[in-house]
Amino acid sequence: MxxxxxxxxxxxxxxxxxxxxxxxxxxxxxxxxxxxxxxxxxxxxxxxxxxxxxxxxxxxxxxxxxxxxxxxxxxxxxxxxxxxxxxxxxxxxxxxxxxxxxxxxxxxxxxxxxxxxxxxxxxxxxxxxxxxxxxxxxxxxxxxxxxxxxxxxxxxxxxxxxxxxxxxxxxxxxxxxxxxxxxxxxxxxxxxxxxxxxxxxxxxxxxxxxxxxxxxxxxxxxxDRVAVMYAGEILEYGSVDEIFYNPQHPYTWGLINSMPTLDSEELDSIPGTPPDLLDPPKGDPFAPRNKYAMKIDIEQKPPYFKVSDTHYAATWLLHPDAPAVTPPPEIQRRQKKYAEMIKKGKLN
The missing domain is CATH 3.40.50.300 (P-loop containing nucleotide triphosphate hydrolases)
Structure with a gap:
């Protein structure tokens, strides 16, 4: 251990x-x-x-x-x-x-x-x-x-x-x-x-x-591992491969989408600004900037949902009753590569 x-x-x-x-x-x-x-x-x-x-x-x-x-x-x-x-x-x-x-x-x-x-x-x-x-x-x-x-x-x-x-x-x-x-x-x-x-x-x-x-x-x-922090909270954490190739929180999507790579076709910025921590939001702190946000994101803070034994994310999108959303193209490309890496045994 x-x-x-x-x-x-x-x-x-x-x-x-x-x-x-x-x-x-x-x-x-x-x-x-x-x-x-x-x-x-x-x-x-x-x-x-x-x-x-x-x-x-x-x-x-x-x-x-x-x-x-x-x-x-x-x-x-x-x-x-x-x-x-x-x-x-x-x-x-x-x-x-x-x-x-x-x-x-x-x-x-x-x-x-x-x-x-x-x-x-x-x-x-x-x-x-x-x-x-x-x-x-x-x-x-x-x-x-x-x-x-x-x-x-x-x-x-x-x-x-x-x-x-x-x-x-x-x-x-x-x-x-x-x-x-x-x-x-x-x-x-x-x-x-x-x-x-x-x-x-x-x-x-x-x-x-x-x-x-x-x-x-x-x-x-x-x-080796990554914790993604926003507005005084950790929204997602996992191994470096999990965060880069299988991110789950829309904020992590935004960070990766704004990072230039050799495979990137275009870059996106994250709209808006971080919340005022004099009066923090009671739900997901990223909700006001999140185009995938649902009503519950504004009203209630999400728990950490387990993605794997080493990967957790605090987003209602991982709830079993959440509607399916389509991640940005760059995230889809990375998740596809992640699936291939697992299939080939390059990841545990």
């Missing part, structure tokens, strides 16, 4: 604002298995980053956790005090942020910044930590590391800074790595290098990754 390293249950988070309470995370549950990559995808504002920041205890001051659990090693992290978080951050759970320049101290040499977590968490000597930092710089592909270890962040390119941030995150070999859109600010060639680097280091360190992104192309190359 696959070992779970993290279990998030019924997480609820509000943000107190001058306009009222924003219900940013609404009853979110998922788990992370040892050594796997779980991608959380969705539009900006869907709650992806808030979820990961909660896991590492970095919520804003106006945030309030209204309920739920985040279980790690048999302990609910939401019960942690700040001193407990200091022992976990960078040691057992590490994070890569979107912008490497704001993650690095401009006044400290790169070597010091990479070595610091080892000195803090592992109690090693400065000499040993410096040697390990040099080794890690080479592991993440920074050329002429012996010289560059004494340089400052501004002397590195964006791609190299991101490699340094990855080195800092992995120096203590954490069990969990949270990657919050780590390639967003990079060009596509550097993106590919960073993703390959993360996968190779994951195999070496045997860490588990939660990868936050809105780029489905990145997900296809990185993830």
């Amino acid at each position: 696959t070992e779970r390293v993290l279990d998030v249950k019924n997480l609820k988070i509000d943000f107190h604002t001058y306009a009222g309470d924003v219900k940013a995370i609404r009853n979110v549950s998922f788990h992370l298995n040892k050594g796997e990559t779980l991608a959380i995808v969705g539009e900006s504002g869907s709650g992806k980053s808030v979820t990961t920041r909660t896991i590492i205890g970095l919520l804003a001051q106006n945030a309030e956790i209204k309920g739920g659990e985040i279980n790690f090693h048999g302990k609910n992290l939401l019960e942690n005090k700040e001193k407990d978080w200091r022992n976990i951050r960078g040691n057992e759970i590490a994070m890569i942020f979107q912008d490497p320049m704001t993650s690095l101290d401009p006044t400290m040499k790169i070597g010091q910044q990479i070595a610091e977590p080892l000195i803090k968490h592992k109690g090693v000597s400065k000499k040993e930590a410096w040697d390990k930092a040099l080794e890690m710089m080479k592991a993440v592909g920074i050329p002429n590391a012996e010289k560059r270890i004494n340089q400052y962040p501004h002397q590195f390119s964006g791609g190299m800074r991101q490699r340094i941030v990855i080195a800092i995150a992995l120096i203590c070999e954490p069990e969990i790595l949270l990657a919050d859109e780590p390639t967003t600010a990079l060009d596509v060639t550097v993106q590919a290098e960073i993703l390959d680097l993360m996968k190779s280091l994951q195999k070496r360190v045997k860490t588990s990754i939660i990868f936050i992104t809105h780029d489905l192309g990145v997900v296809a190359g990185m993830a």
Whole structure:
């Protein structure tokens, strides 16, 4: 049986604002298995980053956790005090942020910044930590590391800074790595290098990754499982093949339909905008933008319907009494390919 390293249950988070309470995370549950990559995808504002920041205890001051659990090693992290978080951050759970320049101290040499977590968490000597930092710089592909270890962040390119941030995150070999859109600010060639680097280091360190992104192309190359998030909820989750080739929720259809591929004939955008979470909808949150929506979608929140042992979707279209609908052509093409893959034994 696959070992779970993290279990998030019924997480609820509000943000107190001058306009009222924003219900940013609404009853979110998922788990992370040892050594796997779980991608959380969705539009900006869907709650992806808030979820990961909660896991590492970095919520804003106006945030309030209204309920739920985040279980790690048999302990609910939401019960942690700040001193407990200091022992976990960078040691057992590490994070890569979107912008490497704001993650690095401009006044400290790169070597010091990479070595610091080892000195803090592992109690090693400065000499040993410096040697390990040099080794890690080479592991993440920074050329002429012996010289560059004494340089400052501004002397590195964006791609190299991101490699340094990855080195800092992995120096203590954490069990969990949270990657919050780590390639967003990079060009596509550097993106590919960073993703390959993360996968190779994951195999070496045997860490588990939660990868936050809105780029489905990145997900296809990185993830083992995918959770599709919208308006503070997870609407669908399954293996990467199930989400890409047999999606069930209309929101997932919309995301895939708007992604360019070599086989795509045309792209569609998702009409409308996400709901106001000051007053969240009581039914399916995607219903106002969903051309397949039924009356019940507006009135009542759908449960998770089981598609397979690893695939679930919260949509009334999966109810036995729901009318049959025809998915967009691109989704039909993918579902046909999925059926062929199963027939040929390429999927379980």
